[in-house]
Amino acid sequence: MTDIQKVNIQALADLARLAVNEEDMKRLEEQIPAILSFVARIQEVAATAEPDMDPAHKNIMREDAIAHEAGAFTDTLLSAAPRREGDYVKVPQVIKGGKHV
């Protein structure tokens, strides 16, 4: 069993890339452990249960073939981007010299 009292909400928020303000943090620090202790009742079910790793219903991928001519959707999709430069989505520099962010 997990000691859910010790859940570090800030660490989860960082993992999930989610900014949480102080007021929300207080609320979440009460709600998240309560929800986790509610769902932890599945531990009561016989511990031998193992998931079926070979289910009958599987993902079926499409043929890896060319579905449409190159560029057919480029403009439509790029026009949804908040920042654009030519045929690229523009984003801030991800890797910086020295320290990684």
Next chain:
Amino acid sequence: MNISNLTIAEARRALDAKEYSAVELAQAHLDAIAEKNPELNAYLEVYDDVIEQAHAADAMIARGGQKPLTGIPIAIKDNILIKGKRASSASKILEGYVAPYDATVIVRLKEHGAVFLGRTNMDEFAMGSSTENSAFERTKHPLDTARVPGGSSGGSAVAVSAGLAVAALGSDTGGSVRQPAAFCGLVGLKPTYGTVSRFGLMALASSLDQISPFTRTVEDARITFDAIRGHDGMDSTSLAEDFSKRKAGRQIQTIGVPRAFTSQGVDPDVLERFEKMLDTLKAQGYAIRDIDLPHCPYALAVYYIVMPAEASTNLARYDGMRYGLSVDGVDSADIHKKTRGEGFGHEVRRRILIGTFVLSSGYSDAYYRKATAVRDLIKGDFDRAFADVDVIATPTAPTPAFRAGEKEDPIAMYAADIFTIPVNLAGIPGISVPMGTVQRGDTELPLGMQFIAPHGGEESLFILGAAMEKSALK
């Protein structure tokens, strides 16, 4: 023209008989929306090309090329994409987003010449059971505006219930169509997982989501289901075409009732009405048998592990870089965090955090993996039950429509879906059919009975649903 109780079947007859045109039918709905939507908030947007669509439908009819849904005014949940139209999942993070393509269900409805009236309100990213979690204000119950219509597809439910559409599409991940159908006195069908393409439906929990219709009758549910189902190569979990040639409804003789499960936490008058309806089915010749679904009491806990796990993964795509809201920051990680922090509402953030926890190293075995195993046990419960009975019956929801603001505790809200969730976990079909009303204050609030069939057993649901419709009228 009286549109408040108009069925697809009746509209089809009248349109084909030229008693009125698709344009007149669409205009009547636009008038009703203009009158009632400001109060109810069922629609987030009414499209500006409705009459144009209706003209195209009239042309199809004039040519004699009509299909079952030609000219039928339909409302679409705000998480289903229509090319060139806005779609937001009732979230600020997608405000202003325009769909670049049609969902497969929309392609099929366009082939029918259906008329899309507008996009309907919902709980943000379909997370909720009351349509209170919308970023664009709650939707109100048409019979008592202090109450909720259920959710998450509450806008679609109210559109049909209040006479603002003849039918509607929603999405059902844990009960998001069946529960609001019950609250609003409609028929709501959650098809077998894989029968209706999820392509173009914004993903909540991919192993559970299924696009589902709201209609006024069981016959209309069948018509809509037939229009949207079928194999689609764009959905990797779409079932093969031969499966969609529905198993002919086997003779339904026995209805199983999991009384140990359904007697917990249910309003006494809901249970009384449920038993009364079972009696009328018995009088029609069906055998009623007690069954045991021993792992179903764990379904809610399993669901609130599996669903947030899948949701937190699916929602990772909202990064402030490619589409939707983007909040400025000092670097890409900062943009990412701030966009998500500002764009997502409370319930969405809660579920992302829960999902992140149950998938995190050190906890995923005890939570996600264990939940997946218990989910298999729940499927096994249904397999065993269906060896003895043809269909299973439960109340759709433990209560009638509740008051807005009543369920501030998230876990109390989650319990609204206790009877619908096991059906999604097992991937089997379920339908909610009106089963009369209970009185709350001065209002007679609708209730729903849920029928559950084995994998691919929609036909059984239609047969029993029709039998139920006759009984509930009495």
